[in-house]
Amino acid sequence: MLIDINTYIGHWPFRQLRNNAAQGLLSLMDKYGIDMAAVSSLNAVFYKDTQEGNLELIEEIKDNKDRFIPFAVINPKYAAWEKDFRYCVEKLGMKGLELYPYYHNYDLTEPEPVELIRLAGEMNIPVHLPCAIVNVRQRHWMDTNDNLDLGQVEKLLSLCPDTDFIISNGPSHINAQQLKNASEGRRGRVYYDFASVEVFTLRSSATDFETLVKYAGIDHIVFGSVMPFQYGDPQFVRLAYAGLSEEDMEKVTSGNLKRLFRL
Amino acid sequence: MINYTEILKEEKMKLFKENKVVNWHEHIWDDGSGKLNEELCDCFVEAARKAYMDVVVCSLPVSGGEPDPDTIKRKNDVIAQAMDRHPGFIKGLAFVNPGYSREAVAEIERCVNELGMIGIKLYNQYFISDPVLHPVIEKCIELDIPILEHAGKLRSLPNVQPFLSDGTHFAKVAEKYPDAVIIMAHIGGGGDWQWQLKAIADYPNIYTDISGSVYDEGIIEQTVHYLGAERVLFGTDGSFSQGIGKLLAANIPEKDKIEILNNTKFARYLERGAK
Numbered sequence: 001m002l003i004d005i006n007t008y009i010g011h012w013p014f015r016q017l018r019n020n021a022a023q024g025l026l027s028l029m030d031k032y033g034i035d036m037a038a039v040s041s042l043n044a045v046f047y048k049d050t051q052e053g054n055l056e057l058i059e060e061i062k063d064n065k066d067r068f069i070p071f072a073v074i075n076p077k078y079a080a081w082e083k084d085f086r087y088c089v090e091k092l093g094m095k096g097l098e099l100y101p102y103y104h105n106y107d108l109t110e111p112e113p114v115e116l117i118r119l120a121g122e123m124n125i126p127v128h129l130p131c132a133i134v135n136v137r138q139r140h141w142m143d144t145n146d147n148l149d150l151g152q153v154e155k156l157l158s159l160c161p162d163t164d165f166i167i168s169n170g171p172s173h174i175n176a177q178q179l180k181n182a183s184e185g186r187r188g189r190v191y192y193d194f195a196s197v198e199v200f201t202l203r204s205s206a207t208d209f210e211t212l213v214k215y216a217g218i219d220h221i222v223f224g225s226v227m228p229f230q231y232g233d234p235q236f237v238r239l240a241y242a243g244l245s246e247e248d249m250e251k252v253t254s255g256n257l258k259r260l261f262r263l
Numbered sequence: 264m265i266n267y268t269e270i271l272k273e274e275k276m277k278l279f280k281e282n283k284v285v286n287w288h289e290h291i292w293d294d295g296s297g298k299l300n301e302e303l304c305d306c307f308v309e310a311a312r313k314a315y316m317d318v319v320v321c322s323l324p325v326s327g328g329e330p331d332p333d334t335i336k337r338k339n340d341v342i343a344q345a346m347d348r349h350p351g352f353i354k355g356l357a358f359v360n361p362g363y364s365r366e367a368v369a370e371i372e373r374c375v376n377e378l379g380m381i382g383i384k385l386y387n388q389y390f391i392s393d394p395v396l397h398p399v400i401e402k403c404i405e406l407d408i409p410i411l412e413h414a415g416k417l418r419s420l421p422n423v424q425p426f427l428s429d430g431t432h433f434a435k436v437a438e439k440y441p442d443a444v445i446i447m448a449h450i451g452g453g454g455d456w457q458w459q460l461k462a463i464a465d466y467p468n469i470y471t472d473i474s475g476s477v478y479d480e481g482i483i484e485q486t487v488h489y490l491g492a493e494r495v496l497f498g499t500d501g502s503f504s505q506g507i508g509k510l511l512a513a514n515i516p517e518k519d520k521i522e523i524l525n526n527t528k529f530a531r532y533l534e535r536g537a538k
Binding site: 001002015016017018019030031032033034035134135136137138139140141143145196198199200201202203204205227228229230231232233234235236237238239240241249 | 264265266267268271272275276292302303306307309310313314415417418419420453454455456457476477478479480481501502503504505507508509511512513
């Protein structure tokens, strides 16, 4: 079984995307043998009222509920964020919360995001923090110039000790090292994907993937493709050449996320 | 559901296993004292062989400031040590700073004629269209060797590479020197790759390599659309998984992938400096 933690449906204003509706994404998932994918609404990132995008997403995936794990994009600096979040979880059945502080212009340690993230912890809803949507070096001139601020995340881990986090689409081997101390002694867990992690020995005798395992632990590494923005194959090159045992492969491809989502 | 990891390893990687693979963009590092870091070099070669690469073209550029001729010589000597350690597998590009015009030309001659290197590497000390490069480019035309120039249209702020060449700089130099063979480096590592491709599309002596950490869906298809596979080279620049994966994933004909893996227009360079 293969579960993907990081996919999108919706329009991207800055470059043409293919396969960015439910059927297109499903075709990619089928091509790569992905059974289930956590998915969020790109439209929600850009609408002033993110809830409109969340509702669109639920409508878009309604015929394939068994394949998608919907994540709610919430802006905690916008009116009625708590009501919207509760509605997403309790009425729409959304399984995760996804935050974009670098698009919605706030610091994760401000009171509202901390309150929202604590609430997610109380509700057993994991919080997904993508480091970026696209590489900032190629950003459109109207797009954000910032990535996820790991210093804010480091503080957040102690401010919200009961919340599970997934940190994706960044240099996870470096991030896991920086967040190792802050991740310890919490009830909530911290997961990382390996979408930007090398599995070959190019600039060190240890691979970046081995560094990620060292600092995050194999029980906290998950598969994330960033489709439809990125090709799927590089993730499978990593899986093919990471040298994982059968048991560890099962954890990385599905076991860790099954545990997180109680599947 | 299929097991794509197995399919990739057992079937898709045949593309690499069964065809000659020439990686035109990689680096080898020194040990901090000016000598080749042999352990890292060997790890790198082992990784490249594991990925079925047959030849890896390496350089050791100085990525900031105005490196002087002595510093540059030491860097190029490290590449020569790597070539000696893995003959035939590692091929070298000579790094030079065009700001030291006379010394740069002399260093190109030394590296090509004495050390057996097969081209040159330029970094971001000057735009490639700057007249200060003219003696260097003319020497490369005379020796019939390619120029690999660090490149990008970076959109992130602040701009930390003020003299980074983008596609429009390559277009200008192509107009002045249509006989030069110039590779605009890492289409997947230089920011706005759509800008880069559109800027060089009409200049047949400007090539690109596919290296860089970016593997946006469509990047290879668009590169081949704008340039044709005959103007595209395989490369990784520190990102094996991405470089291999994006070529495997691309929706282009198999023959184009094979051409990218071993660009026939560049085959003649590989015969030189054989050790």
